[in-house]
Amino acid sequence: MPATKPPVKLRFECQSGCTACCDIEGFVYLSEEDLRKAAKFLNMSAVAFEKQYVYRTTNQIRLRKPRDRQCHFLKEGGCSIHPAKPTQCPLFPFWPEYVEDREEWVHLKKRCPGIGKGELIQIGTAMEVASEMKTAYPSFYEEWD
């Protein structure tokens, strides 16, 4: 992880009806628990869910991507697995790569209309949320600290 500085001021309020972050180029990663939860929500076995929706490597599990969008579960009304969405989804935009790097946070404003809105958020609070990402996806962040 490069030596970067966190944002000086952090303001964020998720915007009603927005799904922009579900369409940002990238992957949706899952913990083993995320996988089980999503499968259960869809009344599928974990094995069947994995076969249909998941791409697994030695260290990472992520959702397969459909050709025309970033996430299979993004539907017209929003996230179709909302109560069982993977850990990274509700934690956005408080991901380590954004809250630990003020330039990345500022750039993210172009993609997330909630940034810069709402009340000020203590950087310590944002860092605490970001640490949940590190716990859920240890292999992804193992060289981060």
Ligand code: SF4
């Ligand atoms: S892009 Fe930002 S404002 Fe829009 S849904 Fe995601 S977190 Fe909320």
Ligand code: SF4
């Ligand atoms: S799982 Fe749901 S919240 Fe997460 S990226 Fe896909 S549609 Fe968006």
